[in-house]
Amino acid sequence: MGRIMAIVAFDSNQVAGGEPIFITKDKSEQQKVAFLLEKILDAAAHDLENGVMILVDHSDSDK
Template sequence: MAKIVAIVAMHFEAVGGGAPIFIEDSKDKLEKTAFLLEKILDASAHDLKNGTIILVNRK
């Protein structure tokens, strides 16, 4: 079972829930933040192609 451990998005109004949410103002910053968190959290980043990247832990 997978668990969403963080969300990185460009549009605050498009996301919600219980996971930490990080808002970035450009695609470049979005990707940099997501891939840094991916390493820190030992998680997998998945780009939803709508300005949102979720980080999932499968442990």
């Protein structure tokens, strides 16, 4: 099971919660921010196709 590390959205009405949320001005900026965070956090970016992308840590914490 993965752990959500961050959320990137261009509509602030779409998101809420306890993880870091990054609001962008449009889809292009959203993708740029998500892919930069993907590298920085060593996570995987997943597009939910509703204006929201999540960054998930899929590493096995038991290792």
